[in-house]
Amino acid sequence: MDAATTPLRPPPSRALGPWQLAGLALLILAACALPFLLGNYRVFQFTMALSYAIALLGLNMLTGFNGQISLGHGAFLAIGAYTAAILMDKTAMPYWATIPVAGLVCFIAGFLFGLPALRLEGLYLSLATFALGVAMPQILKHKALEPWTGGSMGVVIVKPDAPAGVPLNQDQWLYFFTLAWVIVLFFAAWNLLRGRVGRALVAIRDQPVAAQAMGVNTAMYKSLTFGVSALYTGIAGALAAIAVQFAAPDSFSSFLSLTLLVGMVVGGLASISGAFYGALFIQFIPNVADQISKAAPWAIYGVFLIGFMYVMPSGVAGLVRMLRRRFGPRA
Incomplete structure (x- = not known):
């Protein structure tokens, strides 16, 4: 179904209320306490979930809010990851300095890809982005790029230590480092x-002709949205590569792009908070499915996915909004 024809919630137009601010503060406090309550592997998993949340927010800005369907955002994850890995491996650039560079590179790549994509709509645009996602692993394996990308072997990087004097291990520090980027990027979004x-993005999504008649530069907004979406996804890829300590072409197959789309829909289209729910789904549900059935984990995953869509057709964020309206405090 075309995202432009899907009934979605418009972006919020008012500031957060006191109850929402209190809830947000509690969530941040809980997130800060999390790495001290779990083992290193669980902390690593939540770090990956935070990076996925950034990528899903970027994809949601493009598809949920602006109506441009992308099935190839795994390519921008790859560009961001390889930018950080190459800079750390070849130039000894500090890990923290590679993050904005990866975002800038992906913004340029997304903006340039978005320009020719202006001629495409709906399924045609989704097929074009899908082609980008399919081609990216092969591009990274090309012999001309092998001195930089490592070919099929990929690039191995060293997991950074916490700054001197900070009593955190590597996994805990990367968790907080990623969490800081999450807070900044989500507040910006x-x-x-x-x-x-x-409002302009939603107008272009719902009524593009009317938006253009009202003076909205639809071409520029679409291209910039593609660029900003790629920026978010590239930063997520860089953070994930630093956490994993590795970037390889086969890690960014077309299945990853479909997984991001699944996470966005499960979390909730046109929802900022939905990025967190979707990230938790794509990070932990495959593990749960594997624990339930070693023989057919993806069948169990499919059952979970169907169940989520049947119970929560507007995503987890939609269900949370409904429960909040029904049971939450009233002004």
């Missing part, structure tokens, strides 16, 4: 989408 830009 919330501030962007609740204002004039967010």
